[in-house]
Amino acid sequence: INTQSKLRTHQELVNSPSILTFTNVPSSMDVKTFMNKYNLSYSALKATLPQNIKLLTLQDNSFYGDQHTLLLRLAHLYEIGYDTLSKSVTIEFDTLFNNIKLSNCIEMSLSANQQRNKMKRNLYTVQGEEEMRRNISPKVTQQNNEIKSVTINPMEIRTFICDYKL
Numbered sequence: 001i002n003t004q005s006k007l008r009t010h011q012e013l014v015n016s017p018s019i020l021t022f023t024n025v026p027s028s029m030d031v032k033t034f035m036n037k038y039n040l041s042y043s044a045l046k047a048t049l050p051q052n053i054k055l056l057t058l059q060d061n062s063f064y065g066d067q068h069t070l071l072l073r074l075a076h077l078y079e080i081g082y083d084t085l086s087k088s089v090t091i092e093f094d095t096l097f098n099n100i101k102l103s104n105c106i107e108m109s110l111s112a113n114q115q116r117n118k119m120k121r122n123l124y125t126v127q128g129e130e131e132m133r134r135n136i137s138p139k140v141t142q143q144n145n146e147i148k149s150v151t152i153n154p155m156e157i158r159t160f161i162c163d164y165k166l
Contacts, residue, residue, distance in 0.1 A: 002083045012054065012077060044097050052078050052085040053152060061112075061161060070164050071112055072105075074150070075157040082154075090141075090151045093162075105147040105162040107140060112159050 025034045049055060057073035078086040093102050107116040139151035150158055 005078065005082050005085050008077060008082070008085075009051070016054075044100060046095055046098050049091075050089050052076055052087075053089050053091065056157065057159075066163075068163055068165070070100075070102075070162055072102075072160045072162055073157060074152055076152045076154050078154055080154045086154045088139075088151050088153045090139075090149050092149045093147060099166055101165045102162040103146065103164070105160045107147065107150075108159045108161055110157055110159055112161060116159075 025031055029037075044058065045055070054075045054077055055073075056075045057071050059071045061069040061071045074091060076089065080086050093105060096102070108114065109116060109119055140147050141149040141151075147160070150160075152158055
């Protein structure tokens, strides 16, 4: 890993640290009993995400949309040309979470207010980047009209609205 990648990784640790939470132990129970009785750690993820991918948003969207929907945002943290961390990564939705089953995922705009496949985008090219842009087009793998995986390219944020079951 080169210096730029190390800097980016450390920026993530400083700007988005893990959240430490506390609870009161009931007075009728000693700490050891409490620790044995309750699960004190939890991760919704089945496995650690690749180092260059960040779960930006996992939010129940039922208040804004249909019941049992969630907003899912995944981000690639590195720019093209950093090193091996600036490669595209494919994330499989079926193997992403422990106790959450995703279905009927629809890719949305970044702000999640319109479906990506219905967006009308202004096309432009930046001098010298035409070839680079052509090689990193968005990729979604579907089976029976359902999104199964997504390939996230460098510096992309991909947003989805999905039905879910716990």
